[in-house]
Amino acid sequence: xxxxxxxxxxxxAAVALIMFVIEMRIPNPxxxxxxxxxxxxxxxxxxxxxxxxxxxxxxxxVRVILxxxxxxxxxxxxxxxxxxxxxxxxxxxLRKILPEKQIWLCSIIGAMFxxxxxxxxxxxxxxxxxxxxxxPLLLVSGSLAGLFTGxxxxxxxxxxxxxx
Amino acid sequence: xxxxxxxxxxAAAAVFLIAVILSVYILRKTxxxxxxxxxxxxxxYTFNLNTAENQSIRIPAADGGYNSVVIExxxxxxxxxxxxxxxCVRMGTLKSEHLPLVCLPHKLIVRFAEEGAA
Numbered sequence: 001x002x003x004x005x006x007x008x009x010x011x012x013a014a015v016a017l018i019m020f021v022i023e024m025r026i027p028n029p030x031x032x033x034x035x036x037x038x039x040x041x042x043x044x045x046x047x048x049x050x051x052x053x054x055x056x057x058x059x060x061x062v063r064v065i066l067x068x069x070x071x072x073x074x075x076x077x078x079x080x081x082x083x084x085x086x087x088x089x090x091x092x093x094l095r096k097i098l099p100e101k102q103i104w105l106c107s108i109i110g111a112m113f114x115x116x117x118x119x120x121x122x123x124x125x126x127x128x129x130x131x132x133x134x135x136p137l138l139l140v141s142g143s144l145a146g147l148f149t150g151x152x153x154x155x156x157x158x159x160x161x162x163x164x
Numbered sequence: 165x166x167x168x169x170x171x172x173x174x175a176a177a178a179v180f181l182i183a184v185i186l187s188v189y190i191l192r193k194t195x196x197x198x199x200x201x202x203x204x205x206x207x208x209y210t211f212n213l214n215t216a217e218n219q220s221i222r223i224p225a226a227d228g229g230y231n232s233v234v235i236e237x238x239x240x241x242x243x244x245x246x247x248x249x250x251x252c253v254r255m256g257t258l259k260s261e262h263l264p265l266v267c268l269p270h271k272l273i274v275r276f277a278e279e280g281a282a
Contacts, residue, residue, distance in 0.1 A: 033268050094172070097166075097168045098172070105176065109176055112179060126204075128202065128205060130275060134263070135183075139180070140183045
């Protein structure tokens with residue numbers, strides 16, 4: 001891998017991590033586990049459309065692991081990792097059929113996949129399916145948050161690469 | 165929009181609508197009075213909120229932390245916990261049978277008993 005490419009990936013991972021840490025400082029108005037804005041996913045969505053799949057996976061892996069370290073909540077790692085893997089797989093598949101004009105749509109579906117992954121991890125860890133009741137709530141908030149991060153990534157791409 | 169994008173958008177909208185309807189259903193208040201406190205898949209306590217005395221139960225977690233569950237005038241809530249996210253505390257009192265109080269870091273669930281269960 002070229003040094004320049006590596007530096008770019010490192011920069012993107014750092015940006016994602018900074019957004020993750022800033023987001024922790026924003027009080028969450030919804031007292032339901034798993035609901036959050038997911039600002040760091042702006043970087044993920046951007047990377048899905050601009051970098052190769054394995055490069056995006058590297059950024060996400062670094063962000064999820066270091067996010068758990070900085071967040072001081074290692075037990076959240078499993079949930080976020082499961083969600084992130086599902087989200088990434090879903091978005092990488094959609095990337096193939098969706099043009100760059102529909103990044104917001106890709107992001108929404110990605111968020112839904114993320115919620116399904118989170119709940120699957122929660123069911124596995126808590127050994128009860130009753131937590132699945134959270135899925136509809138997470139899906140509603142997740143799609144809205146996904147729309148927001150997706151639109152942000154779309155505007156970002158337009159500004160960073162005005163020619164395309 | 166391409167045809168595929170339209171199909172995906174329609175599917176996303178359908179999932180969203182179903183989720184909204186289910187959310188409304190899930191957030192309804194329940195007439196059930198019996199509650200269960202479950203940790204890591206094991207049933208620790210059962211109470212009937214109508215008859216249970218006001219009390220505070222300290223539940224230790226596997227990682228050395230704890231949750232303090234309070235039963236008060238027919239309601240139950242997690243009063244304090246030393247988990248980092250405090251979501252279980254901020255969820256307030258248990259209201260819906262479909263939406264248990266959950267502390268993910270301590271694998272603790274406070275929920276209404278299922279229909280017909282002891």
